[in-house]
Amino acid sequence: GAVVSQHPSWVICKSGTSVKIECRSLDFQATTMFWYRQFPKQSLMLMATSNEGSKATYEQGVEKDKFLINHASLTLSTLTVTSAHPEDSSFYICSASPWSSYNSPLHFGNGTRLTVT
Amino acid sequence: SQQGEEDPQALSIQEGENATMNCSYKTSINNLQWYRQNSGRGLVHLILIRSNEREKHSGRLRVTLDTSKKSRSLLITASRAADTASYFCATAVSTSGTYKYIFGTGTRLKVLA
Numbered sequence: 384g385a386v387v388s389q390h391p392s393w394v395i396c397k398s399g400t401s402v403k404i405e406c407r408s409l410d411f412q413a414t415t416m417f418w419y420r421q422f423p424k425q426s427l428m429l430m431a432t433s434n435e436g437s438k439a440t441y442e443q444g445v446e447k448d449k450f451l452i453n454h455a456s457l458t459l460s461t462l463t464v465t466s467a468h469p470e471d472s473s474f475y476i477c478s479a480s481p482w483s484s485y486n487s488p489l490h491f492g493n494g495t496r497l498t499v500t
Numbered sequence: 501s502q503q504g505e506e507d508p509q510a511l512s513i514q515e516g517e518n519a520t521m522n523c524s525y526k527t528s529i530n531n532l533q534w535y536r537q538n539s540g541r542g543l544v545h546l547i548l549i550r551s552n553e554r555e556k557h558s559g560r561l562r563v564t565l566d567t568s569k570k571s572r573s574l575l576i577t578a579s580r581a582a583d584t585a586s587y588f589c590a591t592a593v594s595t596s597g598t599y600k601y602i603f604g605t606g607t608r609l610k611v612l613a
Contacts, residue, residue, distance in 0.1 A: 389542070417601065426503065426588060427543075427603045440596070476542055478601075486531050486550065486592070489601060491542030 384410050385481050389492025396467055396499055404462045404495045406477030412457035413479035417489070418450075421474040430475075433460040467499040504589050504604030512610045519579050521607040523589030524571035530592065532572045534563065535603075537586045546587075547574075581613040 386409040396402050406416055414435045419427040431452050432440040439452035449471075451463040460479075464471055476494040480487040504525045513519055523532065531550045535543040549556045549563045549572060556563045562575040576583055589604040 387542075415598070419603075424608070426606045429600055429602065432598065432600055434598075440598075474540075478543070486548060488533060488545035488548060489535075489543070489590075490545070491535075493542045494540070496540070 385490045386410055387477065387479055387490045387492045389477050389495055391495055392493060393496040394498070396497070398468055398499055399466055401463055401465045402467055402497060404464075404475055404477075404497075406460045406462070406479070406492050408458045408479050408481075408490075411479075411481035413460075413481065414457060416454060416460040416477055416479040418452065418460075418462050419476045419478070421476060421494075423474075427476065430462075435460075464497065467497070469499045472497055472499045503602060504591065506587075506589060506604040506607050508607060509605065510608045510610070512612065513579055515579060515581055515611055515613050517579055517611075519576040519583070519609055519611070520573055521587055521609070522566075522571045522573045523604045525591060525602075532563070533590045533592075533601075534561075534574050535588045535590060537588065537606075539585075543588065576609075579609075579611045581611050584609060584611045 388407045390405045416433040418430045421427050429442050430445045433452045433454040435454045441447050454460040478489040478491045504523050506523050533548045534546040537543045547558045554565050560577045564573050586606050586608050588606045590601045592599045
């Protein structure tokens with residue numbers, strides 16, 4: 384149980400276009416989902432916390448208008464990279480938990496590798 | 501920065517040996533979780549240790565608390581080639597009525613067959 388599906392697993396786009404990444408909780412409801420960005424051989428950097436039915440909470444330094452997050456249902460959150468540029472190329476990972484608890488383990492999608500040419 | 505510091509950054513050992521990686525945060529933490537990440541994949545939860553626990557076991561995994569160094573260690577015993585992966589510690593941080601998870605810098609483990 385507690386499966387998180389992320390799609391697409393990889394995407395190549397041209398500079399200036401927008402890309403949407405989906406994160407779905409397949410067998411549980413998630414009021415909160417987290418979006419991370421990871422550079423090669425580095426750790427996960429939290430970008431934003433996605434809250435169902437309300438605005439996402441962005442971390443300091445993350446552009447809200449650049450990385451649009453929508454959490455329209457209890458099983459789906461989307462991250463849209465708008466007007467992508469080569470510096471946006473990275474590995475994006477979402478996560479969620481079936482329980483809203485401090486001690487709940489996170490379940491992760493398999494990530495999306497974005498390459499902007 | 502709230503990010504956890506892990507050491508070593510990279511570790512290479514022979515199959516059958518034990519692997520130890522440490523995680524420390526500058527601020528006090530309530531619990532600590534460990535995750536594993538295979539190359540190019542998402543993370544998988546391994547084990548959680550609460551602030552009032554000194555040690556916890558799960559199969560070949562053992563997590564211990566070092567009060568003098570304010571850090572927690574993950575020990576993988578009798579390592580296997582399949583244990584080759586990156587390992588991250590993470591802690592939940594309360595913020596504005598909710599919480600978020602902050603990950604450590606990670607340890608890249610390579611187990612040689």
